[in-house]
Amino acid sequence: MSDPRDGHTDPSAYALAREWWRKQRWYGRATRPLNRARLTVELARRQAYARGVVHGEALEMLRDGRLEIGPQVFLEPGVWITGGPDARVVIGEGTFLNLGVMVAASQRVEIGAHCMVANGCLITDSAHRYDDPDVPVPWQGFTSKGPTVIGDNCWLGANVVVTSGVTIGERCVIGANSVVTRDVPAHSVAAGTPATVVRTITYP
Numbered sequence: 001m002s003d004p005r006d007g008h009t010d011p012s013a014y015a016l017a018r019e020w021w022r023k024q025r026w027y028g029r030a031t032r033p034l035n036r037a038r039l040t041v042e043l044a045r046r047q048a049y050a051r052g053v054v055h056g057e058a059l060e061m062l063r064d065g066r067l068e069i070g071p072q073v074f075l076e077p078g079v080w081i082t083g084g085p086d087a088r089v090v091i092g093e094g095t096f097l098n099l100g101v102m103v104a105a106s107q108r109v110e111i112g113a114h115c116m117v118a119n120g121c122l123i124t125d126s127a128h129r130y131d132d133p134d135v136p137v138p139w140q141g142f143t144s145k146g147p148t149v150i151g152d153n154c155w156l157g158a159n160v161v162v163t164s165g166v167t168i169g170e171r172c173v174i175g176a177n178s179v180v181t182r183d184v185p186a187h188s189v190a191a192g193t194p195a196t197v198v199r200t201i202t203y204p
Helices: 013-031 034-044 058-064
Strands: 067-071 078-084 088-093 104-105 107-112 121-125 148-150 188-191 195-199
Touching: 013 034, 013 188, 058 067, 058 078, 078 088, 078 107, 104 107, 107 121, 121 148
Parallel strands: 067 088, 078 104, 088 107, 104 121, 107 148
Antiparallel strands: 188 195
């Protein structure tokens, strides 16, 4: 359906079919064998690996420098990496993104080296706007509180959400199903919705 603000609220069946096909091609492009091969080559140049389809704009972002991936990064099937034209995503050396992890950036998302991100996590620096009652939420664009940064050697449990403008210090553990809405100091274990520090990690 088109934007009601442009006066075209009842498109023809042909226009709807054309729009459906355009979106089908766009969202399905990562699954095409040639694009999968191209992504494999781009990752291999960086000594990184993907075990299946990586959705989103990973290929385009690698090629134009909006995505930096360190050596020995491993991406499981279903990882989704997406970013706007001015966005930047950095994934540090040796980091592992498990099944279905989504990284979405409008400004900057940085994941440090040697991190483990469990299945189903979302790491983002933005959220949909919803403040205009006259416009459907999907058409309102995004808002951001600033870059989202995860330090080195962090472990995020399954289904963790890290929201806009958050910094997680190095060597932190975030419990499964937590929603991180504020900074977490280094060497901390945090859990809950919103996530709070439950203990500090000490070393012998």
